[in-house]
Amino acid sequence: MSQRFDAVVVGAGQAGPSLAARLGEAGRKVAVIERHLVGGTCVNTGCIPTKAMVASAYVAHMARRASDYGVENGGDIKVEVERVWQRTRGISERSRQNVEKWLAGMPNVTLIRGHAVFESPKTLRVGDTQIETDQVFLDVGGRAVVPDFPGADRVPYLTNVGMMDLREMPRHLVIVGGSYIGLEFGQMFRRFGAEVSIVERSERLLPREDPEVSAAVVDILQREGITLHLGAECIELDGKAGDVAVLARCDQPRKEVRGTHILMATGRRPNTDSLGLQKAGVATDKHGYILVDDQCRTNVEGIWAMGDCNGKGAFTHTSYNDYEIVAANLLDNEPRRISDRINAYALFIDPPLARVGLTEHEALRDGHKVLVGVRPMARVGRAIERGETQGFMKVIVDGDTNKLLGAAILGISGDEAIHSLLDVMYAKAPYRTVTHAVHIHPTIAELLPTTLQSLSVPSG
Numbered sequence: 001m002s003q004r005f006d007a008v009v010v011g012a013g014q015a016g017p018s019l020a021a022r023l024g025e026a027g028r029k030v031a032v033i034e035r036h037l038v039g040g041t042c043v044n045t046g047c048i049p050t051k052a053m054v055a056s057a058y059v060a061h062m063a064r065r066a067s068d069y070g071v072e073n074g075g076d077i078k079v080e081v082e083r084v085w086q087r088t089r090g091i092s093e094r095s096r097q098n099v100e101k102w103l104a105g106m107p108n109v110t111l112i113r114g115h116a117v118f119e120s121p122k123t124l125r126v127g128d129t130q131i132e133t134d135q136v137f138l139d140v141g142g143r144a145v146v147p148d149f150p151g152a153d154r155v156p157y158l159t160n161v162g163m164m165d166l167r168e169m170p171r172h173l174v175i176v177g178g179s180y181i182g183l184e185f186g187q188m189f190r191r192f193g194a195e196v197s198i199v200e201r202s203e204r205l206l207p208r209e210d211p212e213v214s215a216a217v218v219d220i221l222q223r224e225g226i227t228l229h230l231g232a233e234c235i236e237l238d239g240k241a242g243d244v245a246v247l248a249r250c251d252q253p254r255k256e257v258r259g260t261h262i263l264m265a266t267g268r269r270p271n272t273d274s275l276g277l278q279k280a281g282v283a284t285d286k287h288g289y290i291l292v293d294d295q296c297r298t299n300v301e302g303i304w305a306m307g308d309c310n311g312k313g314a315f316t317h318t319s320y321n322d323y324e325i326v327a328a329n330l331l332d333n334e335p336r337r338i339s340d341r342i343n344a345y346a347l348f349i350d351p352p353l354a355r356v357g358l359t360e361h362e363a364l365r366d367g368h369k370v371l372v373g374v375r376p377m378a379r380v381g382r383a384i385e386r387g388e389t390q391g392f393m394k395v396i397v398d399g400d401t402n403k404l405l406g407a408a409i410l411g412i413s414g415d416e417a418i419h420s421l422l423d424v425m426y427a428k429a430p431y432r433t434v435t436h437a438v439h440i441h442p443t444i445a446e447l448l449p450t451t452l453q454s455l456s457v458p459s460g
């Protein structure tokens with residue numbers, strides 16, 4: 001069978017459905033091809049279910065701390081794992097169903113289920129169906145990458161996908177990789193009652209962050225009883241279901257961390273290896289990320305790549321922004337670009353780590369005249385009143401231009417408060433815009449002006 005569309009979107013993750021909607025509204029006949037679950041990683045096995053679980057873990061944590069607030073709840077807290085999963089699944093499934101309904105109601109858009117492969121730049125195959133089109137928009141995302149550790153072929157392990165199907169509470173979860181996935185799952189499972197060990201190759205957690213950020217995150221996790229093994233080299237896996245071990249062979253002395261379950265959180269790779277990109281002539285880098293220009297165009301006329309698969313971002317908001325860029329250029333005559341994007345993300349441990357722009361290290365490396373302001377959360381009224389004073393806020397300003405270069409807020413509600421700095425950075429306004437703004441009392445953002453009034457040249 002053969003079908004013809006004006007445009008084909010491959011992947012119904014964070015960029016694809018929104019672009020399909022715009023193209024359909026513009027009168028184009030559009031196919032969206034999805035091989036698995038509509039909504040992609042974020043909705044089904046990523047942001048949405050993990051943040052739902054983080055919320056359960058937070059409640060468990062605060063319930064244990066209830067008496068700090070003068071509330072007695074009768075002693076031991078029991079986490080009913082099956083109910084946590086039911087709640088999580090419910091939230092994720094409703095989100096997926098909403099996207100499915102949205103797609104089904106889009107004018108001029110057809111959802112085709114199956115795995116798409118290029119046969120030529122303007123021809124794709126999905127099973128027995130050949131699809132001819134003028135334009136292809138790839139939004140194929142990525143998946144967990146598991147290094148070729150000795151033992152990985154015989155020792156059972158989980159990735160973020162398997163974590164969603166777990167039905168029992170691990171007695172001891174051993175996590176390889178101490179970054180977003182490892183730290184978010186690590187803290188939540190510790191709060192659910194599991195023993196948690198994290199094995200990380202780098203000498204410090206989150207090595208891309210400034211050292212005091214890494215140190216504060218280590219402190220937060222260790223206070224909750226998470227065991228960290230940093231600088232772990234030459235990892236091997238051993239054992240069988242229910243009794244597994246992660247070994248760091250090159251360490252002196254050699255390390256062995258035994259547990260009941262292993263979670264691999266060692267990064268992701270793009271889903272571009274089974275897409276037939278060679279048949280279309282689409283170029284990738286050596287890791288398989290599709291090479292794109294500043295407006296998500298590949299090297300082949302009529303083919304675009306958006307989201308995690310182009311390697312220009314690894315977040316839901318960057319994937320969605322890629323859609324906005326493509327739509328603006330194609331449909332609105334507005335030349336939006338990836339390079340206009342300011343790096344921003346949050347690590348959703350509790351308290352969260354929110355980041356925008358450059359770290360202090362990056363700002364110094366780039367030759368800026370760096371000024372830094374720091375304020376511990378223990379000196380932020382709202383954090384004191386809430387009894388959640390871990391962490392600090394740090395702002396980085398260019399002393400020549402008076403512009404904000406970056407910020408980190410490791411602290412309660414930092415993931416929200418940081419947007420008042422991010423928006424000023426997008427506006428390219430001087431940092432004094434923030435110091436002159438009157439913020440609401442008592443909030444976390446209220447102390448951002450004060451932090452900016454304490455700028456000085458960093459000592460180290």
Ligand SMILES: Cc1cc2nc3c(=O)[nH]c(=O)nc-3n(C[C@H](O)[C@H](O)[C@H](O)COP(=O)(O)OP(=O)(O)OC[C@H]3O[C@@H](n4cnc5c(N)ncnc54)[C@H](O)[C@@H]3O)c2cc1C
Binds near residue numbers: 015041140348
């Ligand atoms: C555990 C976890 C937690 C996360 N938490 C956050 C968070 O809190 N905040 C945040 O911003 N980001 C988070 N992320 C990252 C976020 O999920 C991704 O950046 C985002 O989903 C990328 O969207 P995408 O559209 O590029 O790809 P995806 O969401 O991966 O969608 C790609 C889609 O393409 C389909 N597909 C692939 N190949 C084909 C093919 N050949 N034919 C047909 N269909 C195909 C896939 O089935 C999938 O549905 C998290 C990720 C993980 C794993």
Ligand SMILES: NC(=O)c1ccc[n+]([C@@H]2O[C@H](COP(=O)([O-])OP(=O)(O)OC[C@H]3O[C@@H](n4cnc5c(N)ncnc54)[C@H](O)[C@@H]3O)[C@@H](O)[C@H]2O)c1
Binds near residue numbers: 181
């Ligand atoms: N809050 C969020 O926005 C959020 C949450 C979860 C995931 N994500 C996305 O998912 C992606 C994947 O997250 P991730 O944490 O798996 O990957 P990552 O690439 O961020 O980190 C991988 C970690 O594993 C370590 N590692 C790699 N190889 C190792 C080895 N051989 N031995 C020991 N340690 C090793 C690395 O040093 C690193 O710390 C991220 O890029 C992120 O964008 C985002």
